Amino acid sequence: MNELSTASLFAMLFFLILLSGFFSGSETALMTLNRYRLKSLADQGHKGAKLAIKLLNRPDRLLGLILLGNNIVNIFAATLATIIALRLYGEIGLAVAPIALTFIILIFAEVTPKTLAALKPEKLAFPAAFVYTLIATPLYPFVWLVNIFSNTLLRLIGVHPDKETKHELSADELRAVVIEAEHFMPQAHSDMLLGILDLEQVSVEDIMIPRNEITGIDLNDDWNDIVHQITHSQRTRVPVFHDSIDNTVGVLHLRKVLNLFSRDELNMKTLKSLIAPAYFIPAGTSLTRQLLNFQDNRRRSGLVVDEYGSIQGLVTLEDILEEIVGQFTTDSPTRNLGIHQQEDGTYLVDGNTHIRDINRALGWTLPADGPKTLNGLILEHMEIIPQTGTSLMIDGYTIEILRVSNNAVQTARVQDSRETIENDGQPDEAQEA
Secondary structure, eight states, X not given: OTTXXXXXXXXXXXXXXXXXXXXXXXXXXXXXXXXXXXXXHHHTTOHHHHHHHHHHTSHHXXXXXXXXXXXXXXXXXXXXXXXXXXXXXXXXXXXXXXXXXXXXXXXIXXXXXXXXXXXXXXXXXXXXXXXXXXXXXXXXXXXXXXXXXXXXXXXHTTOOTTSOOOOOOOHHHHHHHHHHTGGGSOHHHHHHHHXXXXXXXXXXXXXXXXXXXXXXXXXXXXXXXXXHHHHHOSOSEXXXXXXXXXXXXXXXXXXXXXHHHHTTOOOHHHHHHTOBOOOEEETTOBHHHHHHHHHHHTOSEEEEEOTTSOEEEEEXXXXXXXXXXXOOSSOOGGGOOOEEEOTTSOEEEETTSBHXXXXXHHTOOOOOSSOSBHHHHHHHHHSSOOOTTOEEEXXXXXXXXXXEETTEEEEEEEEEHHHHHHHHHSOOHHHHO
């Protein structure tokens, strides 16, 4: 060292600081890489991405390699800084050198490269992957020795670094990724992806047509009434029963019936010959499971039954698809949302309207983890059949009962009271002017 000029020592120190910055920055870059984009690039044949994945599969070895190199570089840098300080300032330099070197390394070899790597990880990570793959073999004995001690300590606290690290997204994390990526895709596509993720959390009873709204064919009716129902039905598949929906015989495909009707061959005998067996669905079935069941059984609709076998409602394939893509342009009257905005900003809502439909249509957060309809929510909250004119508040929403019939709330006026409070709390610009 004494034979080298001070300028040469400065050059070597400068190089070592750059090398230290490379080690520090590459560590951050590799650890902050998006693992799913990394896998996508590797599948496309990107060599840097493939090497990065191989290195990240054993983070203990990678970190051992980086830290070994970084510490060796920093030790040599400290030695050179001490020699330079002694030459320039004598013994006083021994006190100056650590302070100056700490500041230089902190700025130029730690904070700056790590910040840059965190912002642009791929630009540093992929070239670094080639370098680390090259030096991994000659330095392996040293890295292995370091890992022996560190991995032993980790095993003592129940961590096993030799097992492959898996990066799996939960449903909530995947939802967050979709929301974060909304600006990369059309809003409709984002909503569809979120709708698919929601299917597992929603059951058929959340979207079913309630039994009191099911329109079907009663075989005990007069023949003329049956023909009228067939020719005026809003659906192509309707349940067929005797007297009550609980006595369901099967399901009738009206297109087949209309073919006979057009040839004047429709009668009670031919009608019964076209009845297909009914398809029943347990009430708690998730929409994801039911969508697959419809596909496996080649069905488009089914009757929802509770644990006692009583029919609770009707679900169609169209209802499930609407959870993904939104309401179709045409909809049957029985699925009309029943939400009517008033001039004063309130909404008249039918009691049988699904709470999920209300929340979706108005952007509200009425509790939907219990009763499925507005009527059910009101009855659960009050624990009695309310009288007309009764008002109540549920989670910040003011509800006024307008009509009660057949032991159920038929119509209610609903208002988001939180918006009213926020608006009242803001200064009136017109009055201030």
